[in-house]
Amino acid sequence: MGQTTKANSLKSAIVVFGALAFGWLTLEIAFKPFLDKARDAIDKSDPTRDPDDFDADTAPKSPSDEDFSDRDLS
Numbered sequence: 001m002g003q004t005t006k007a008n009s010l011k012s013a014i015v016v017f018g019a020l021a022f023g024w025l026t027l028e029i030a031f032k033p034f035l036d037k038a039r040d041a042i043d044k045s046d047p048t049r050d051p052d053d054f055d056a057d058t059a060p061k062s063p064s065d066e067d068f069s070d071r072d073l074s
Contacts, residue, residue: 028035
């Protein structure tokens, strides 16, 4: 009885592993264009830059920040 239980659990483990591998492969194929873009973006990113750090010099200026005094409004 011990051998059949062990064989059944091994078969179940192999089936589960195969199902997980098949599911992963299906998702990779289905979302390939999106995953390629995401992986390219990750490769191009700068790991030393922290997006939470706010730089006033590099921040885009809003129209309210522009100096309107030198414009001719007439």
